[in-house]
Amino acid sequence: MDNKKNEAICRRDDDFAKWYTDICLKAELMDYSSIKGFIIYKPYGYAIWELIQKEYDKKFKQTGHKNVYMPLLIPESLLKKEADHVEGFAPECAVVTKGGLDDLEENLIIRPTSETLFCELYSKTVKSYRDLPKLYNQWCSVVRWEKTTRPFLRGSEFLWQEGHTIHETEKEAREETLKMLKIYSETAKDFLAIPMVTGKKTEKEKFAGALETYTMEALMYDGKVLQSGTSHYFGQGFAKAFDIKFLDKDNKWNYVYQTSWGLSTRLIGAIIMIHGDDNGLILPPKVAPTQVIIIPIRQENEEVLKKANELKEKLLKKNIRVEIDNSDKTPGWKFSEAEMKGIPLRIEIGPKDIENNKCIVFKRNDYTKQEVSLDSNFEQKIKQILYDIHNEMYEKALKNLNDNTFETKDYEELKNILNTKGGFVKVPWCGDLKCEMKIKEEIGATSRCIPNDNTEDKCICCGKKSKHDVYFAKSY
Amino acid sequence: MDNKKNEAICRRDDDFAKWYTDICLKAELMDYSSIKGFIIYKPYGYAIWELIQKEYDKKFKQTGHKNVYMPLLIPESLLKKEADHVEGFAPECAVVTKGGLDDLEENLIIRPTSETLFCELYSKTVKSYRDLPKLYNQWCSVVRWEKTTRPFLRGSEFLWQEGHTIHETEKEAREETLKMLKIYSETAKDFLAIPMVTGKKTEKEKFAGALETYTMEALMYDGKVLQSGTSHYFGQGFAKAFDIKFLDKDNKWNYVYQTSWGLSTRLIGAIIMIHGDDNGLILPPKVAPTQVIIIPIRQENEEVLKKANELKEKLLKKNIRVEIDNSDKTPGWKFSEAEMKGIPLRIEIGPKDIENNKCIVFKRNDYTKQEVSLDSNFEQKIKQILYDIHNEMYEKALKNLNDNTFETKDYEELKNILNTKGGFVKVPWCGDLKCEMKIKEEIGATSRCIPNDNTEDKCICCGKKSKHDVYFAKSY
Numbered sequence: 001m002d003n004k005k006n007e008a009i010c011r012r013d014d015d016f017a018k019w020y021t022d023i024c025l026k027a028e029l030m031d032y033s034s035i036k037g038f039i040i041y042k043p044y045g046y047a048i049w050e051l052i053q054k055e056y057d058k059k060f061k062q063t064g065h066k067n068v069y070m071p072l073l074i075p076e077s078l079l080k081k082e083a084d085h086v087e088g089f090a091p092e093c094a095v096v097t098k099g100g101l102d103d104l105e106e107n108l109i110i111r112p113t114s115e116t117l118f119c120e121l122y123s124k125t126v127k128s129y130r131d132l133p134k135l136y137n138q139w140c141s142v143v144r145w146e147k148t149t150r151p152f153l154r155g156s157e158f159l160w161q162e163g164h165t166i167h168e169t170e171k172e173a174r175e176e177t178l179k180m181l182k183i184y185s186e187t188a189k190d191f192l193a194i195p196m197v198t199g200k201k202t203e204k205e206k207f208a209g210a211l212e213t214y215t216m217e218a219l220m221y222d223g224k225v226l227q228s229g230t231s232h233y234f235g236q237g238f239a240k241a242f243d244i245k246f247l248d249k250d251n252k253w254n255y256v257y258q259t260s261w262g263l264s265t266r267l268i269g270a271i272i273m274i275h276g277d278d279n280g281l282i283l284p285p286k287v288a289p290t291q292v293i294i295i296p297i298r299q300e301n302e303e304v305l306k307k308a309n310e311l312k313e314k315l316l317k318k319n320i321r322v323e324i325d326n327s328d329k330t331p332g333w334k335f336s337e338a339e340m341k342g343i344p345l346r347i348e349i350g351p352k353d354i355e356n357n358k359c360i361v362f363k364r365n366d367y368t369k370q371e372v373s374l375d376s377n378f379e380q381k382i383k384q385i386l387y388d389i390h391n392e393m394y395e396k397a398l399k400n401l402n403d404n405t406f407e408t409k410d411y412e413e414l415k416n417i418l419n420t421k422g423g424f425v426k427v428p429w430c431g432d433l434k435c436e437m438k439i440k441e442e443i444g445a446t447s448r449c450i451p452n453d454n455t456e457d458k459c460i461c462c463g464k465k466s467k468h469d470v471y472f473a474k475s476y
Numbered sequence: 477m478d479n480k481k482n483e484a485i486c487r488r489d490d491d492f493a494k495w496y497t498d499i500c501l502k503a504e505l506m507d508y509s510s511i512k513g514f515i516i517y518k519p520y521g522y523a524i525w526e527l528i529q530k531e532y533d534k535k536f537k538q539t540g541h542k543n544v545y546m547p548l549l550i551p552e553s554l555l556k557k558e559a560d561h562v563e564g565f566a567p568e569c570a571v572v573t574k575g576g577l578d579d580l581e582e583n584l585i586i587r588p589t590s591e592t593l594f595c596e597l598y599s600k601t602v603k604s605y606r607d608l609p610k611l612y613n614q615w616c617s618v619v620r621w622e623k624t625t626r627p628f629l630r631g632s633e634f635l636w637q638e639g640h641t642i643h644e645t646e647k648e649a650r651e652e653t654l655k656m657l658k659i660y661s662e663t664a665k666d667f668l669a670i671p672m673v674t675g676k677k678t679e680k681e682k683f684a685g686a687l688e689t690y691t692m693e694a695l696m697y698d699g700k701v702l703q704s705g706t707s708h709y710f711g712q713g714f715a716k717a718f719d720i721k722f723l724d725k726d727n728k729w730n731y732v733y734q735t736s737w738g739l740s741t742r743l744i745g746a747i748i749m750i751h752g753d754d755n756g757l758i759l760p761p762k763v764a765p766t767q768v769i770i771i772p773i774r775q776e777n778e779e780v781l782k783k784a785n786e787l788k789e790k791l792l793k794k795n796i797r798v799e800i801d802n803s804d805k806t807p808g809w810k811f812s813e814a815e816m817k818g819i820p821l822r823i824e825i826g827p828k829d830i831e832n833n834k835c836i837v838f839k840r841n842d843y844t845k846q847e848v849s850l851d852s853n854f855e856q857k858i859k860q861i862l863y864d865i866h867n868e869m870y871e872k873a874l875k876n877l878n879d880n881t882f883e884t885k886d887y888e889e890l891k892n893i894l895n896t897k898g899g900f901v902k903v904p905w906c907g908d909l910k911c912e913m914k915i916k917e918e919i920g921a922t923s924r925c926i927p928n929d930n931t932e933d934k935c936i937c938c939g940k941k942s943k944h945d946v947y948f949a950k951s952y
Contacts, residue, residue: 031597034554035584038547040597043612046544068522071514072548072586072617072633073570078510091577094549096586098571099632100621108511110548110572110586121507121516136519141548141616145576156575157548 011278016222023272024151027281027341037149037156047289048268049159053139055191059183065135065163070117073108078116082241085115088208092144110143115260118164119242128247129168137163152269153476160264166244166256173257177233180261181214184229192267193284193394194218194274195401196228197424197471199449204436211235217448219401220273223422225448225473228270229263274397281342282364284393285386292322292382293343295334297350299326307354318379339364344389365389411460418445424473428457428466435461445472487754492698499748500627503757503817513625513632523765524744525635529615531667535659541611541639546593549584554592558717561591564684568620586619591736594640595718604723605644613639628745629952636740642720642732649733653709656737657690660705668743669760669869670694670750671877672704673900673947675925680912687711693924695877696749699898701924701949704746705739750873757818758840760869761862768798768858769819771810773826775802783830787823794855815840820865841865887936894921900949904933904942911937921948
């Protein structure tokens with residue numbers, strides 16, 4: 001029965017896109033609403049997001065950031081103040097033209113991102129270097145009208161956090177940009193068991209209004225890459241457009257240096273596509289709303305439910321998120337449901353197990369079963385197995401990433417790898433948009449990030465002297 | 477210096493409305509945005525909301541509720557499905573007519589509340605009594621286009637939670653409605669130190685689409701009353717409009733019985749207007765982002781800052797939210813700032829105090845000072861004082877409520893009380909809308925809630941046999 005396909009969902013290798021949406025629906029993560037691109041986050045999906053939020057929020061607060069809440073709507077004129085920014089977002093705007101039965105004097109845009117609102121606040125409230133830095137963050141939903149939408153990966157509405165900080169010096173702002181990228185990727189590793197590739201975006205791929213955009217990118221099971229979080233250095237561009245000035249220590253007026261950084265419910269998509277398999281979702285323990293499910297065997301036997309409850313209480317005391325499935329379904333059915341929902345660890349307990357003072361522990365990630373004694377070490381042992389599951393899942397994802405990260409200096413090989421295996425391919429590049437576009441048009445792959453400069457080689461495309469190495473990949 | 481007025485804000489008794497907005501701004505709870513009725517929740521104000529959220533969310537989860545997230549936008553046709561509901565909300569709608577440069581085929585409404593979205597989901601997903609109850613809740617912002625707006629009290633956008641539940645039987649749904657009202661008011665007491673008056677709304681004042689609305693109402697310092705949370709029993713009205721049917725235990729089709737309940741950032745307004753004074757905000761300890769502020773006296777003395785940090789570490793270990801103000805302002809200035817922000821407890825520590833192994837503890841709520849020894853009992857003593865502050869604040873608010881809750885059977889007296897003292901006035905009422913409207917028009921007071929039936933008296937207005945007692949008050 002191990003690795004047997006769950007009939008409710010499509011096989012990963014048959015149709016990865018269908019497998020993905022099957023899981024979204026069958027694991028009850030989400031449902032569709034009647035408006036395209038606006039999904040319903042059902043309890044199980046939202047609980048995963050709450051855990052992601054809680055962990056990142058803790059990290060943000062530990063590094064001095066404070067949460068705020070800015071208005072949902074942005075006056076059209078405010079959004080237009082920074083030229084590159086409005087050019088990037090105008091085609092995706094949802095526009096409010098009526099309020100309370102009347103036509104509005106000025107159109108209002110549902111925030112696609114809130115740089116402009118933060119800038120307006122900062123320009124009102126910052127006067128002196130003593131007011132700096134401001135390290136603000138906001139958790140909210142944003143709206144970007146998308147033509148092609150997929151649950152969690154690309155929606156017309158999605159949930160995210162957006163950090164917006166202003167600083168006295170360029171150095172400090174640049175440090176913040178990189179610090180947040182590091183927090184993003186380290187937490188992805190430690191909490192979501194996802195190894196990230198990080199680096200700088202090319203000019204073409206950077207955020208509308210940023211001087212530099214840093215990104216973390218993750219490799220999915222199908223060889224395609226998902227942008228999973230970005231951190232932007234704005235320099236003084238917005239500060240000048242919005243007149244965010246302060247008196248510095250030498251009593252001179254200066255513009256602030258600014259950053260912003262965001263990650264979203266996309267991470268749920270990454271978890272599904274990196275860790276899931278043909279039987280459903282596989283959740284890393286730390287982000288699993290239910291970490292342990294206890295399934296009683298022959299539950300009509302009073303002793304069995306009593307023991308199951310006893311084990312539950314023991315695990316609850318150790319802050320393990322545990323549930324008993326004592327519904328009137330068969331154990332086999334319960335196993336399948338728990339596997340579909342990706343619950344990391346299952347405990348089976350029946351009369352014979354109780355007799356022998358043990359239970360059966362099943363690991364969702366590798367389908368192994370082991371006997372665990374119900375002695376005084378029980379809770380500790382379960383904790384240890386959860387810990388192991390996290391590490392095994394991370395190692396497996398890392399191995400897949402390493403096995404599918406390539407390097408070449410030959411254009412035909414680049415094409416061949418991307419069209420057959422997928423994955424990341426590192427190539428030398430001259431930095432010219434034309435070469436980047438050629439690869440996009442001919443191979444259908446985009447530059448994901450620049451891991452380092454490289455002036456030793458020749459551009460894979462035009463043969464001129466290279467400036468950087470750059471990762472190309474097909475992407476979501 | 478005790479009770480001395482802080483010059484930065486208006487006196488409560490001079491102009492209560494101005495005093496209120498002064499505090500909102502000077503305590504840095506919020507700021508205005510460029511759109512009327514859309515406020516910015518600044519870090520200190522938002523931190524208060526996060527604490528309120530956390531506490532209520534815990535209570536909701538303990539009683540089996542699960543969080544979800546529904547779309548921001550509602551198709552106009554969906555909002556129109558329940559006749560009373562759309563009539564109530566249509567005049568307040570913000571309407572999206574364009575998305576991604578194109579005119580939309582159907583207008584979309586920014587959610588003013590999400591009954592219709594939950595109904596749509598439930599009608600799709602519920603088929604059997606086994607699927608019931610569904611106990612869902614959502615934390616989000618909603619938009620209702622308001623003509624007159626005030627920070628936290630009435631905004632075109634505000635933050636809230638909305639619970640939406642469906643049940644197999646009327647009995648269960650009615651119990652849920654009352655259970656949530658109880659959780660609302662008990663948590664207001666235990667967490668916010670606010671005594672609530674609870675009861676049923678009249679037909680006129682109930683929620684658009686509800687069969688019954690229950691409310692908790694709080695008395696502000698100025699004698700006016702603030703509706704602070706409502707819980708609605710819908711019966712099967714929405715279920716029939718949205719076709720939410722299930723096969724019951726007898727294998728017959730039946731419509732579900734439904735509730736919804738909501739509370740909002742209005743509670744921040746209640747905290748300000750109930751507890752605050754002429755020197756600023758006064759926060760009940762449990763909802764204070766900073767519970768204790770340590771202000772070093774002669775901080776240029778190294779020993780002083782060292783000791784201050786030592787005390788901070790001790791309190792942190794007891795999970796007390798504590799900060800040191802070691803800025804270069806004078807102690808007197810720091811005192812004023814901490815008072816403005818309503819920090820419940822201030823510790824002053826200087827060289828002489830260290831010599832005597834003690835500190836000075838100042839209670840924000842009653843301006844008393846006491847010496848507290850820095851011995852091994854220190855943390856416990858501080859915890860106890862915070863605990864006392866909560867109780868004292870609640871008792872003070874309760875006394876004010878009791879002192880300003882009246883009862884009369886005489887129309888002129890009702891008028892006189894409401895026009896001079898304010899407060900709640902309990903009167904017998906026939907249940908007729910005409911009498912309710914007469915009081916509203918002649919006295920400017922509205923029915924707040926029905927605490928109990930009363931068929932023993934005569935209606936205070938028309939003299940016919942009474943049906944209920946009802947509380948009248950002037951209100952926000």
